Amino acid sequence: MARVLVVGAGLSGLAAAMQASVRGHHVVVLEKRPTIGGRASSEPRDGFPIGYGPHFLLKKGPLHQLVRKVSKVKPSVLPLRPHRIELLDSGMMQPRKPMMEAALYRRAVKAHDSEHPAIQSSDYFASWGLNNEARSRALLNSNLLVLKEGWSGLVGRLAVTLDEVGIPIETGANVVKIEKHKVHLADGRHIETDVILLACGYGQAKKLIPSLPDVSFVTASTIDVALDATPLGERHGILDMESSMAIFDLKQIHPGIAPSGALLSAIRFGNERAEDRLTALREFMDERAPGWKRHILHEREQKNVKVAPQSMRVPCDYSRKAGVLLTGAWVESAHILSDGAVEASRQAAEYIGKMPLQQ
Numbered sequence: 001m002a003r004v005l006v007v008g009a010g011l012s013g014l015a016a017a018m019q020a021s022v023r024g025h026h027v028v029v030l031e032k033r034p035t036i037g038g039r040a041s042s043e044p045r046d047g048f049p050i051g052y053g054p055h056f057l058l059k060k061g062p063l064h065q066l067v068r069k070v071s072k073v074k075p076s077v078l079p080l081r082p083h084r085i086e087l088l089d090s091g092m093m094q095p096r097k098p099m100m101e102a103a104l105y106r107r108a109v110k111a112h113d114s115e116h117p118a119i120q121s122s123d124y125f126a127s128w129g130l131n132n133e134a135r136s137r138a139l140l141n142s143n144l145l146v147l148k149e150g151w152s153g154l155v156g157r158l159a160v161t162l163d164e165v166g167i168p169i170e171t172g173a174n175v176v177k178i179e180k181h182k183v184h185l186a187d188g189r190h191i192e193t194d195v196i197l198l199a200c201g202y203g204q205a206k207k208l209i210p211s212l213p214d215v216s217f218v219t220a221s222t223i224d225v226a227l228d229a230t231p232l233g234e235r236h237g238i239l240d241m242e243s244s245m246a247i248f249d250l251k252q253i254h255p256g257i258a259p260s261g262a263l264l265s266a267i268r269f270g271n272e273r274a275e276d277r278l279t280a281l282r283e284f285m286d287e288r289a290p291g292w293k294r295h296i297l298h299e300r301e302q303k304n305v306k307v308a309p310q311s312m313r314v315p316c317d318y319s320r321k322a323g324v325l326l327t328g329a330w331v332e333s334a335h336i337l338s339d340g341a342v343e344a345s346r347q348a349a350e351y352i353g354k355m356p357l358q359q
């Protein structure tokens, strides 16, 4: 049995702590913020779970499976429906009429024909610019899900399970330096351990281990708003392929997510200045969700956020000689996004048994 310090209580850290504990290790989680969840959290405001940009769960992906395994009550989920997603300039993603267009769509989905606008858009937007075919097929087959409880519900379910098995999560514990078998906190304490499992996101991990290889990311700006109006009507979303922008109404996708009105989550990708990206997204919303500004109940903007790694990812045992394992969506695995994070956490937990214990 090894003593494991997990740095970061986002989805990766919580999943890694659970996987390490299942393998019999003694685990403690350190989180620098006062709250857990990292990028996967959503904040409840008057019954609206305001998130950090649109998040869709892959049905039966590693995260969905993990959450189902630890939950006594299954999470309530409903899918994005292609016939309710509008593609700017080419109509609905899945046309139902005329018959000819509907038949062409069905044929394109079957062959995954990347010349068809619906397939092009799902290739791009289902995996946020990563063109991941599995997630694209999931969107086209109504297998990308919205959670009634928001993403903080997932975090809550994992945290409850950790609590039940007695794994402590210390919040307000900012790790500022690591050495072999030792972490240093901003408050002057240091903690000895056998294995350090970094689950703190790539930017923070690179600060703690400057020799990590460079990883480039898809970046975006996001706007999440609760409204007392429904400017998208019955549409689940509007996608603009040319300008890499999308607006979703999570309330239309899962009516149970909010008491009334709309819960819009909008995103724009690109490498321009963050201010310009955000301005373009606001203009897109003015045009496509008319009047939204007059109906805002709650709002959250992110000017510049790393969504997913777009270059080579790093192996979880890259720093094993320093007694450190890595996890997150930027760590190598067969999956991407949160599913990648959960899968990388499983691999890292499996690796702990091969690491040397402190003498």
Ligand SMILES: Cc1cc2nc3c(=O)[nH]c(=O)nc-3n(C[C@H](O)[C@H](O)[C@H](O)COP(=O)(O)OP(=O)(O)OC[C@H]3O[C@@H](n4cnc5c(N)ncnc54)[C@H](O)[C@@H]3O)c2cc1C
Residues within 6 Å of the ligand: 007, 008, 009, 010, 011, 012, 013, 030, 031, 032, 033, 036, 037, 038, 039, 040, 052, 053, 054, 055, 056, 057, 058, 173, 174, 175, 176, 199, 200, 201, 204, 220, 222, 267, 305, 306, 307, 308, 327, 328, 329, 336, 337, 338, 339, 341
């Ligand atoms: C806009 C957007 C849309 C996305 N959409 C999807 C989607 O549709 N589907 C999907 O599956 N995934 C999606 N993702 C990806 C998903 O949010 C992340 O992969 C997932 O949240 C896993 O994050 P993590 O735990 O690795 O990192 P984070 O959530 O960043 O957590 C890292 C944690 O470590 C803590 N920490 C950092 N430094 C320290 C330190 N020095 N000491 C202690 N603690 C520290 C942080 O406070 C944080 O809590 C999306 C991401 C974004 C940004």
